[in-house]
Amino acid sequence: MSGLAMPKPDAETMRRRAEIVADMRIIVPGEGVVDAANEMRAFESDGLTAYRQLPLVVVLPQTVAQVSRVLKYCNERNIRVVPRGSGTSLSGGALPLEDAVLLVMSRFNRILQIDYPNRVVMAQPGVTNLGITTAVEQEGYYYAPDPSSQIACSIGGNVAENSGGVHCLKYGLTANNVLGIEMVLMNGEVVRLGGSHLDQEGYDLLGVMTGSEGLLGVVTEVTVRILKKPETARALLIGFPTSEQGGQCVADIIGAGIIPGGMEMMDRPAIHAAEDFVHAGYPLDVEALLIVELDGPSVEVDHLIGLVEAIAYKNGSTTCRISQSEQERLSFWAGRKAAFPAVGRISPDYYCMDGTIPRKELPRVLAGMRDLSEKYGLGVANVFHAGDGNLHPLILYDANVPGELDKAESFGADILRLCVQVGGVLTGEHGVGVEKRDLMPEMFNQVDLDQQMRVKCAFDPNHLLNPGKVFPQLRRCAELGRMHVHRGQVAFPDIPRF
Amino acid sequence: MTTFTPSTLTETLSTIQWAAAEETPLEILGHGSKRGIGRPLQTEHTLDLSHLIGVTLYEPAELVLSARAGTPLAEIEKLLAENGQQFAFEPMDYGPLLGGEPGQGDKNGTIGGVLASNLSGSRRLKAGAARDHILGVAGISGRGEAFKSGGRVVKNVTGYDLSKLMANSWGTLAVLTDVTFKVLPAAETEVTLAIRGLLDDAAVAAMALALGSSAEVSSAAHLPERIAAKVAGGKHGSDAATLLRVEGFGPSVVYRIEALKQLLGKAGPLEEIAGEASKTIWRDIRDCVPFADGGTRPVWRVSMAPSEAHHMVMALRMQAAVDAFYDWQGGLVWLSMREDDPEADLLRGLIRKHGGGHATLVRASPSHRAALPVFEPQPPHLAALSARLKAEFDPKNILNPGRT
Numbered sequence: 001m002s003g004l005a006m007p008k009p010d011a012e013t014m015r016r017r018a019e020i021v022a023d024m025r026i027i028v029p030g031e032g033v034v035d036a037a038n039e040m041r042a043f044e045s046d047g048l049t050a051y052r053q054l055p056l057v058v059v060l061p062q063t064v065a066q067v068s069r070v071l072k073y074c075n076e077r078n079i080r081v082v083p084r085g086s087g088t089s090l091s092g093g094a095l096p097l098e099d100a101v102l103l104v105m106s107r108f109n110r111i112l113q114i115d116y117p118n119r120v121v122m123a124q125p126g127v128t129n130l131g132i133t134t135a136v137e138q139e140g141y142y143y144a145p146d147p148s149s150q151i152a153c154s155i156g157g158n159v160a161e162n163s164g165g166v167h168c169l170k171y172g173l174t175a176n177n178v179l180g181i182e183m184v185l186m187n188g189e190v191v192r193l194g195g196s197h198l199d200q201e202g203y204d205l206l207g208v209m210t211g212s213e214g215l216l217g218v219v220t221e222v223t224v225r226i227l228k229k230p231e232t233a234r235a236l237l238i239g240f241p242t243s244e245q246g247g248q249c250v251a252d253i254i255g256a257g258i259i260p261g262g263m264e265m266m267d268r269p270a271i272h273a274a275e276d277f278v279h280a281g282y283p284l285d286v287e288a289l290l291i292v293e294l295d296g297p298s299v300e301v302d303h304l305i306g307l308v309e310a311i312a313y314k315n316g317s318t319t320c321r322i323s324q325s326e327q328e329r330l331s332f333w334a335g336r337k338a339a340f341p342a343v344g345r346i347s348p349d350y351y352c353m354d355g356t357i358p359r360k361e362l363p364r365v366l367a368g369m370r371d372l373s374e375k376y377g378l379g380v381a382n383v384f385h386a387g388d389g390n391l392h393p394l395i396l397y398d399a400n401v402p403g404e405l406d407k408a409e410s411f412g413a414d415i416l417r418l419c420v421q422v423g424g425v426l427t428g429e430h431g432v433g434v435e436k437r438d439l440m441p442e443m444f445n446q447v448d449l450d451q452q453m454r455v456k457c458a459f460d461p462n463h464l465l466n467p468g469k470v471f472p473q474l475r476r477c478a479e480l481g482r483m484h485v486h487r488g489q490v491a492f493p494d495i496p497r498f
Numbered sequence: 499m500t501t502f503t504p505s506t507l508t509e510t511l512s513t514i515q516w517a518a519a520e521e522t523p524l525e526i527l528g529h530g531s532k533r534g535i536g537r538p539l540q541t542e543h544t545l546d547l548s549h550l551i552g553v554t555l556y557e558p559a560e561l562v563l564s565a566r567a568g569t570p571l572a573e574i575e576k577l578l579a580e581n582g583q584q585f586a587f588e589p590m591d592y593g594p595l596l597g598g599e600p601g602q603g604d605k606n607g608t609i610g611g612v613l614a615s616n617l618s619g620s621r622r623l624k625a626g627a628a629r630d631h632i633l634g635v636a637g638i639s640g641r642g643e644a645f646k647s648g649g650r651v652v653k654n655v656t657g658y659d660l661s662k663l664m665a666n667s668w669g670t671l672a673v674l675t676d677v678t679f680k681v682l683p684a685a686e687t688e689v690t691l692a693i694r695g696l697l698d699d700a701a702v703a704a705m706a707l708a709l710g711s712s713a714e715v716s717s718a719a720h721l722p723e724r725i726a727a728k729v730a731g732g733k734h735g736s737d738a739a740t741l742l743r744v745e746g747f748g749p750s751v752v753y754r755i756e757a758l759k760q761l762l763g764k765a766g767p768l769e770e771i772a773g774e775a776s777k778t779i780w781r782d783i784r785d786c787v788p789f790a791d792g793g794t795r796p797v798w799r800v801s802m803a804p805s806e807a808h809h810m811v812m813a814l815r816m817q818a819a820v821d822a823f824y825d826w827q828g829g830l831v832w833l834s835m836r837e838d839d840p841e842a843d844l845l846r847g848l849i850r851k852h853g854g855g856h857a858t859l860v861r862a863s864p865s866h867r868a869a870l871p872v873f874e875p876q877p878p879h880l881a882a883l884s885a886r887l888k889a890e891f892d893p894k895n896i897l898n899p900g901r902t
Contacts, residue, residue: 117706117805118829140712162655173653175662176630189879196803197829198622199666201856201874202884202902204629207662211655228712251559257582257683296714297757300750356651358560390653428653436656443656444646451645452658454890458883470657483518483641483893 004051004434006468009099013056013079020079021057024101027069032107034058043084043102047149048092048435050405055082055096060104064182064190064220067103071218071465072188074101080464081186083214085125085157088149090352091433093161093213093469100467103218105156111135112221119226120179120196125156125219129163132224141226144171147429148337156219162211164429166262169387170295171227173429175210182221183209186460195223208455213431214466216459230295233261234305237332238312239286239319243267246288247362249315250386253292256311258304261295263387264336267366270343270381270394271335277342280335283319290386291332339383340394347379347396351408355419356428359389368418369393376411378404390428391419417442432470440472454480499542505549507644507675513545514673514896515642523899526669528568528608532615534596536668536872536901538864547610550675555650558583562633562650563681567610567674574609584684585612587627588619594790595797595861610674616666619784620717620743623709623826629665631680637664637672640892650678663887669898671891685716685745689755690776692769693740693762698722698808701740702828704765706805708742709827711761713754717743719783720824728788730778734771743780783825789834789861796840796862797832802855804829810852817844829855838863842870873902 013020024033034040035057045052056079061067074081080100087094096102108124114136115121121132121143129150132143146165147153153163158174159181171177180194193209194200200207209216240246246265253260266274266289275282282289290312294304305322312320323329335342343350357365366382373380379396393415397408416426416436420443426436440449449471456463457477467474502524504510517524523541527533529548550568557563558581565574571589578584593606611617613635618627634648647660664674693704701720708715720740721729727736744754759768771779782788789797802810804827811822811831819836835841840859849855856874859867876884888895 115803115805116710118803119709120803162659164653168653172626172630175659176626185879185883189883191880191883192877193880195854197801197855198826199616199618199627199629199801199856201858202876202880203667203671203887204616204662204665205880205883205887207629207659207665210662211659228710231712254561254683255559257686259682296746297712297750297753299753300747303747303749356649356653358557358562358651360557360560385653388652390651423649424651425649425654426656428651429655431655432657440657443649447643448645448647449657451639451643451891452647452660455658455660455663455887458886458890481890481893 006097007474009097010078010080013099017056023073024057024059024070027073028059028061028066032060032062034060043087043104044096046084046087046089046092046094048090048095048433051092051095051434053096053098055102056099058102058104060107062107064184067184067218067220068188068190070101070103071184071186075186075188075462075464078462078464080467082466083218085154085160086128086152088153088157089161089431089433090354091427091431091435093431093433095434097468105154105218108156108220115196118196120223121226122221122223123155125159125222126154129153129155129158132226136226140229142229143177143224144227145174145177155222155224159210159219159222160212160214161429161431164390166264166385169263169385170259170261175207177225178206178210178222179225180223181206181209181219183217183219185217186462186465191217213433213470215456215470216465230261232298232301233293233295233329234301235291235293235323235329235332236305236308236312237321238290238292238317239283240288240290240315240317241286243288243366244363245316246290247359249290249312249317250359252311252315253308254387256307258307260292260387262291262293264291265289265384265386266336266339267382269379270339270383273342273346273381274335274339277345278334278338280331282335286318291336336383343381343394343396348398348400351395351397351412353393353395353412353415354390354427354430355416355424356388356390357419357422357424359386361422361424365391365418365422369415372411372414376407378408378411389424413439434469437470438472440470450475450480457481501544501546503546503549510547510550510673510675511638511642511644514638514640517543517896518640518642518894521894521896523896526673526898528611529570529605531605531607532592532596532611535592535615535858535860536867538868539898539901541899545673547673548608553577554676555678561681562678564650564676564678565609566676567608569609570605571607571609571612578681579684582684583681585631585679586621586625586682587617587631588621588625588784589617589628590619590784592860593785595786597792609677613664613674613677614667614669620719620780620825623718624716627665629662632661632665632677633680634678635661635664635674636676637674639672640894640897644675648678652680668902670888670902671897673897687748687751688743688745688773688776689751690771690779691742691744691755691758692734692771693766694737694769695766696720696738696740698811700765701738701824702805702808704740704762705742705827707761708758711757713744713758714746715742715758716745717780717825718827720828721788722823725788725821725823729782730775734779741779743776786832788823789821789832794861794863795838796835796866797860798840798845798857799860800831800833800849800855800857802829802831802849803853806853807831810848813848813852814845840866840870846874
């Protein structure tokens with residue numbers, strides 16, 4: 001991946017840069033256009049910091065009309081556009097292109113409407129994920145999807161990436177919690193999908209937009225469902241001698257009809273790194289540590305804690321602590337939530353992967369990872385959204401050692417291939433971006449990819465919006481539109497007819 | 499006039515490739531249980547998928563089920579129930595409303611049809627619709643190409659979500675051949691709290707109060723006077739009933755029902771309905787049984803913001819004779835016109851005036867369906883985008899042409 005090929009910069013656009021910057025200043029007056037290299041530096045990468053590129057120009061619009069005019073202007077002149085929210089993408093979704101306008105939505109930062117009777121909030125896309133909860137928590141409400149970057153990531157970016165979090169097993173992903181959006185197409189047209197009512201009329205374009213990684217349209221408004229906070233939450237901290245036992249415990253909890261608010265697993269290296277860092281009181285003599293959080297009325301939580309404890313015991317747990325206070329519950333989570341920085345302490349660099357697997361395959365995938373770790377000579381620590389099979393292997397490497405980044409990336413790619421082999425997928429919640437772009441053929445054949453690109457053609461036929469992301473090879477829409485059928489020559493076996 | 503009934507993927511693919519090459523349109527059919535919705539089709543040929551059947555994967559501990567698109571929903575629901583599981587989105591059965599044969603449950607819809615029409619039920623409020631539970635699909639586009647999207651795991655953002663795009667597409671983008679759904683444990687206990695005698699506005703206020711509490715109400719419906727007598731065979735009387743369903747583990751349900759009683763004690767006389775009686779009520783509401791009179795008078799399904807829908811109904815009543823009842827906290831309105839006139843423009847104009855939403859004419863005579871937009875017309879930019887998308891999937895317009 002280090003030899004990542006991005007679309008060749010358009011010479012004509014590069015030549016006309018000064019003119020484009022001047023025109024952008026007319027569309028977005030004031031301080032909304034940044035073109036000095038030192039000031040654009042802040043935007044040269046997102047959460048996938050191994051990749052950096054200065055954009056053609058940074059534009060920070062403030063109104064929907066400005067977004068529409070910028071896109072229309074660029075569409076008519078064949079200028080590429082890369083949209084960006086808070087820039088927390090872990091897959092390079094907001095990586096700039098040398099010849100592209102970087103359209104930064106951070107000034108769309110207002111909550112537009114809070115509607116308690118209908119339990120919806122309408123917000124501009126630059127509002128942070130946590131900002132929505134903050135706006136409604138005095139009334140006891142919250143917004144359920146909670147990606148770990150929630151303090152910084154924007155709700156518009158959440159739509160682009162279909163963000164998850166530790167609570168999505170019970171409460172769903174972004175796609176299940178967004179009721180409507182307003183967006184601007186590359187041709188400048190403004191389109192509204194859904195609203196405060198349920199189910200979008202017509203095709204589920206809202207469903208397609210969610211997780212489309214900024215390739216289909218620029219979101220300018222988001223309507224989300226808010227939920228009443230559960231009365232209580234308590235957690236169990238359970239240790240197992242093997243990951244198989246931990247995995248079976250997860251399966252048995254779900255088999256008993258229990259859907260916990262959160263269910264997280266860590267392997268030995270991750271447990272040790274976290275414990276050394278935050279001293280959460282994690283047991284160090286176990287191979288797998290499970291955090292199970294149950295939320296709801298206390299009578300329900302107490303009832304389910306009893307059931308989960310019994311299931312853990314049956315599966316050979318060697319330790320099982322039950323939180324007796326809010327403080328203790330938070331201490332169980334402290335280690336898990338600090339797992340990434342904790343791993344950062346034991347290794348100069350780490351590379352965070354994001355595959356999803358059928359849960360039952362966990363032991364096989366962990367064993368495969370141990371083999372790969374030996375093959376590449378790099379360590380790996382695992383945190384796992386156990387309830388929904390989403391793995392985050394953290395590959396330990398040192399960027400200052402020549403060749404180690406390449407090795408880490410090859411190791412990561414092999415892990416994702418393994419995920420696909422066992423029936424899983426390349427990315428659970430971080431997105432394809434540029435990072436996993438070239439691995440897409442591991443999961444999809446050319447027909448599958450062509451059909452996805454045809455969706456792109458309906459939204460952005462000139463491939464100007466966020467090109468170089470998601471798809472390993474861009475094909476012209478005209479070429480994709482051709483039908484390869486030969487009248488009368490199609491095989492037509494004996495199909496029963498009546 | 500030919501009906502193709504493929505039973506394998508290869509046969510299905512060949513049929514569509516042939517139709518694409520000949521540029522000859524096909525009506526795409528499962529059981530035909532929802533054939534009465536949408537513009538009547540006038541295709542020469544029919545592709546009947548009811549022989550493309552079979553559950554291909556079911557792993558209860560992984561909460562996942564895959565099946566060929568023609569598999570009867572009833573068969574799958576039976577299998578899930580045997581394992582204490584369910585589709586949490588509670589797909590409705592249009593059979594009663596559209597005149598399905600009683601007792602013909604295994605002909606009342608296929609799993610492919612569940613997704614193609616994005617079915618849901620009263621639990622939509624909390625658990626979502628088919629679109630929220632679909633994990634992956636395989637299908638054949640109008641280009642005669644077999645493609646797949648998604649997978650078998652819940653957390654998946656690999657590529658565009660074409661599975662969701664199939665939801666509510668009514669067979670106009672692709673012919674589904676395989677679907678993979680998330681399944682969930684069925685609730686151990688359910689109890690319904692009924693508040694009797696409320697008018698629409700008081701009922702909507704009570705439902706908003708209940709949904710705004712932490713009692714985790716999974717469904718909230720309001721049956722005005724007279725309509726109430728049309729569910730559960732009339733055994734709960736004809737007084738207006740505002741119904742709140744609470745589901746989960748026994749001790750939790752008891753506690754939450756008690757909390758709701760405290761909250762709503764002043765709203766009106768309360769009544770608890772448990773177990774099978776509760777299930778029957780919600781099944782009848784889900785399936786629009788109050789308007790299942792065997793006739794063809796127009797019935798509309800309207801989705802709006804819960805707080806606004808009853809205002810729209812009141813305004814509509816000034817100008818047209820209608821019966822109405824509410825699900826989804828008031829946001830889903832089932833409307834039955836007492837005359838033969840569907841009043842489409844009047845209704846849609848009032849919906850726009852009251853905050854927006856959409857209306858689908860789910861039951862009407864073929865002549866009304868041919869003459870009126872059965873599905874909510876879209877604003878120009880959105881309609882153009884939808885048309886471009888259709889052309890990308892089905893450039894020769896051979897899949898259910900004109901249905902939507």
